[in-house]
Every structure is written in C-alpha cells, then in structure tokens.
Amino acid sequence: MGAVLYVPCDAAALAVGADRVAATLTEELRVRGVDATIIRNGSRGMHWLEPLVEIETEQGRIAYGPVKPSDVAGLLDAGLLDGGDHPLCHGLTEEMPYLKRQTRLTFSRCGITDPLSLEHYEMHHGFLGLKRALEMTPAEIVQDVTDSGLRGRGGAGFPTGIKWNTVLKAQGAQKYIVCNADEGDSGTFSDRMIMEGDPFVLIEGMTIAGIAVGATKGYIYTRSEYPHAVAIMQDAIKIARKAGILGASVMGSDHAFDMEVREGAGAYVCGEETSLLNSLEGKRGIVRAKPPLPAIEGLFGCPTVVNNVMSLASVPIIMDRGARFYRDYGVGYSHGTIPIQLTGNIKNSGLFETAFGLTLNELIYDIGGGTLSGRPVKAVQVGGPLGAYFPPSLFDTIFDYEAFIERNGMIGHAGIVVFDDTVDMLKQARFAMEFCAIESCGKCTPCRIGSVRGVEVLDRIAEGDQPEQQVELLTDLCDTMKMGSLCALGGFAPYPVMSSLTHFPQDFHVKPLTDAAE
Numbered sequence: 001m002g003a004v005l006y007v008p009c010d011a012a013a014l015a016v017g018a019d020r021v022a023a024t025l026t027e028e029l030r031v032r033g034v035d036a037t038i039i040r041n042g043s044r045g046m047h048w049l050e051p052l053v054e055i056e057t058e059q060g061r062i063a064y065g066p067v068k069p070s071d072v073a074g075l076l077d078a079g080l081l082d083g084g085d086h087p088l089c090h091g092l093t094e095e096m097p098y099l100k101r102q103t104r105l106t107f108s109r110c111g112i113t114d115p116l117s118l119e120h121y122e123m124h125h126g127f128l129g130l131k132r133a134l135e136m137t138p139a140e141i142v143q144d145v146t147d148s149g150l151r152g153r154g155g156a157g158f159p160t161g162i163k164w165n166t167v168l169k170a171q172g173a174q175k176y177i178v179c180n181a182d183e184g185d186s187g188t189f190s191d192r193m194i195m196e197g198d199p200f201v202l203i204e205g206m207t208i209a210g211i212a213v214g215a216t217k218g219y220i221y222t223r224s225e226y227p228h229a230v231a232i233m234q235d236a237i238k239i240a241r242k243a244g245i246l247g248a249s250v251m252g253s254d255h256a257f258d259m260e261v262r263e264g265a266g267a268y269v270c271g272e273e274t275s276l277l278n279s280l281e282g283k284r285g286i287v288r289a290k291p292p293l294p295a296i297e298g299l300f301g302c303p304t305v306v307n308n309v310m311s312l313a314s315v316p317i318i319m320d321r322g323a324r325f326y327r328d329y330g331v332g333y334s335h336g337t338i339p340i341q342l343t344g345n346i347k348n349s350g351l352f353e354t355a356f357g358l359t360l361n362e363l364i365y366d367i368g369g370g371t372l373s374g375r376p377v378k379a380v381q382v383g384g385p386l387g388a389y390f391p392p393s394l395f396d397t398i399f400d401y402e403a404f405i406e407r408n409g410m411i412g413h414a415g416i417v418v419f420d421d422t423v424d425m426l427k428q429a430r431f432a433m434e435f436c437a438i439e440s441c442g443k444c445t446p447c448r449i450g451s452v453r454g455v456e457v458l459d460r461i462a463e464g465d466q467p468e469q470q471v472e473l474l475t476d477l478c479d480t481m482k483m484g485s486l487c488a489l490g491g492f493a494p495y496p497v498m499s500s501l502t503h504f505p506q507d508f509h510v511k512p513l514t515d516a517a518e
Helices: 011-015 018-031 067-077 118-123 128-133 140-148 160-170 191-197 199-213 227-243 273-278 309-321 323-327 359-367 403-408 427-439 450-462 467-484 488-492 496-504
Strands: 003-004 036-039 053-057 060-064 087-091 176-181 216-221 258-263 306-307 338-344 350-354 377-382 414-420
Touching: 003 273, 011 191, 018 036, 018 067, 018 273, 053 191, 060 309, 118 199, 128 140, 140 309, 140 323, 160 199, 160 496, 176 199, 176 273, 176 309, 176 323, 191 199, 191 216, 191 227, 191 309, 191 338, 199 216, 199 227, 199 258, 199 306, 199 309, 216 227, 216 273, 227 273, 273 306, 306 309, 338 359, 359 377, 359 403, 359 414, 377 427, 377 496, 427 450, 427 488, 427 496, 450 467, 467 488, 467 496, 488 496
Parallel strands: 003 036, 176 216, 176 306, 216 258, 338 414
Antiparallel strands: 003 053, 053 060, 060 087, 338 350, 377 414
C-alpha cells in the first residue's frame, strides 16, 4: 500500500478550503505518478490550523497546516510523503502541545478515523461498550451510568442516570430515545464535530440507552444548518443497520433498536426538550408545561429519554472502561471530561477536551493563547447567547457546574466566546434581549413581552435617558423573567444582561451595583 494522507471532511475545514486541498492533492499525486490514499477524516479540533493535512509515517502521523491548495506542490517537493520539513510542518500530531494537554475520551477517535468506516471504528475500541451492555441487565446498565456521575452536557447538568432510571421504571408499550443535536448556542460545535467525525459513537451510545430503558426507537433531532452532519449521520445509520448493529436484533441479541435523523426548522427554542418533542411530533415548537416530565410522557405521550449528543456519546466509554474509570476524572460533582469550545477573539480557536477543573485563565491564555487581535481580554461569555459575561477578575473560576452557579453563571454547552477591550457590553446586553425577543416561542408572558420591553429599556440607557432609573427598571424586569418564564430561554436571558451591568457598569454609564454577587 502506498502513502496514506488525511484531509478533514469536517465542516470547519471545508469552510476554509479542505475540499479544494484534497482535490489539488489528488491531482498532484496523479501527475507525479505517486501511489497514495487520501482519507477524509474528522477534525482534530485545532481550527486555527485547518485544513490540517496529515501523513502516516512509521513514527506516527505528521501534521501540516493550515494548508492552501497553492501549498500542495511545495509540500510534496519538500517531502510531505516522508514527513519532510516545511514551514507548515508541526511535527508529530500527537505531540502537539494543544493535543497533548487534552484528555480525549469522547473525542478519542475524532480526527483519527474515517468517520464512515466500521473497520476503523472497531479498530479503535468501537462497540466494546455496546457488547458489554448486551451482557448486562437494563438495571445494571442504568446503575453503571448513574455511578459514573455523568451529567447532561447540554446545559442544566442533570444526572443522566436518574433520567434513565425514571424511563426504565415508567410504564409504556413504546419508549423512545431522543438525541438533542439542535446545537444552537453561539460558540459551540462539539455536537457537529462528533456527528461529522465519529458518528458511530453516537449510534452506539443511543443504542445502549435504548437497551437500558427498553426503548426500541431513537431520533436524532438536529439543525437544518448542519447539512454535512445530517448526511454523514444518515449514511452511518444505514451502514450500522446493514451490519446488524441496528434493527430487529442488535448484534444478534434479543434487543431491537433503530433510529433516524430529523431536521429542525431553525428555532432556537427547540433546543429546550419539550419544544423539541413538539417539533418532532410535527407541531409548533413551543414549550410544554411540566409536569408531566418527558421521562413519563414525552414523545407521542410515551416515556422518553432526551439527552444531548455529548451525554450519549460519553456512554460507550463508560460501558467499556467502567463507571469508576469515568468518575475518577473531574472535580466535585462534575465527573468525566468536557469538550470545551474556544471561540471568538482567540488565537487558538477550537475544541479542547479535558477533565473538569481547569480555570478560565488556563483555558483562555495557556491553551487559547489570548486574543487573536493581541488586545487585552475584556470579557468571556460561557454557555451560549444566554450565558453570563465574566470579567478577568473572575477568570480564576474553575470549569465545574457548581463553581459557575456560585458566580451567577452556567457552563451550558461549554462554549467560551472571548471579547477584547473594544467590545461594548451595553450592546452585548441588548443583543441578548433582542435574541430572546426574536427566538421566544410566545408561550409565556415574561419571555414574550419582557424581552421586548428589555430591548426598549436598554435603548433608553444607550440614549442617556435617566440611566440610573432605567437600570432599576431593567433589574426588576430581569427578576420577573428569571422567576416567571416557563423555560430557560426567558429564564436565562437575564444572565448576560445582569452580568454585563454588574461587571461593566461603565458601559452603561451608571455607578457600579453595590449588591453585585460573584
């Protein structure tokens, strides 16, 4: 076999020319009469180096990037196929500091394998968790997931095992597994990376969940804005079904489980589980009042597990390596690893999987390299468009669910968006309110009306119209939205607004709030 090269098919790499690099590389190799294979892998998550081209050598893979089509001929002339030296060469991929500092459990295969190769997946410990699960009782599987300490990776951090146990014990002729892949938060892309770079791990995790609770049907609800992820997931499901991994007999067992992909219509609120279920049923995506919980009456009125992509994709390694193995990573009640997405004005943008416990300082400066602009960091937003803004004085906060809650923040989907000192925090607060107004499903008054009034109040502050009185009104309005909204959209919109006001009062032209909580 000739040389083996890797060029990512991940959407982030495609956006900066990965397809053109692969086509140019193919043509140059043909012209030179070189026998070589190009594998389209997922992304390693070092987005500032995309497209990242790797060559397989006896020492391991050697990385080059970011590669443009115009670089290909020069790379080949410099001995790319032998791992030759070049200004774009970063040496052995696994020895690159950004990767070497990570603890890759959920993303252990992403960027390494061909996403649609069952052979590659099984070569890298794929389906070992499912095989073990097939030898266990449903209650034993649920207990393992509970003992692992796995919590929901989509936002609230609710213990996964408790949710599964509720569905296991619920009565119903039909049960469902619903994967929430409606990744709508700003600065987040880990779900997309898994679906595009390692789809079988999500299939395996959902299948284990089905066996654990007695569900025979699964749905992946994702975004229409993710066409590459949708296509790869659909192909992977077909491959798994043909191989007997999905269907009437999972791997030859007595368990049946199958799944399909459904695309949303672009509503941010459908990231909330009950809105998502309404959308899946063909209804308008609006929030349902709880109770009943989806675990009791979910999709089509049946007991339903609704988990995020990262939660489900973490299950295979828990089943393979054991609950204690997974639980030993992390701090406090935050167990395992978390794929942190570094975005915004940051030098080393990308995905960094690590055990809970690193500080924002370490993530932003040591790993992220500070701002891309070279200017001082003014604020970071963690947890999507409804997450709190933290100033540098809070960068000692560790990545841990409870640590963020103590400082009026939330981890959410673990996206960190960095802003330098040119950002206007009053404008950021207004954006949060406007976003809520646009995306509100309209079901409850605090969210539907409160967000519109919030925009108006912030505009009056910007105009200098009695700012101190307007801030008092804004604070009262945010309290009403936080306590009275039916779901997190209206309930969390106050977080970016009040954190901006608390930590950056100068941008609101008012005195600092004396009762600001950290």
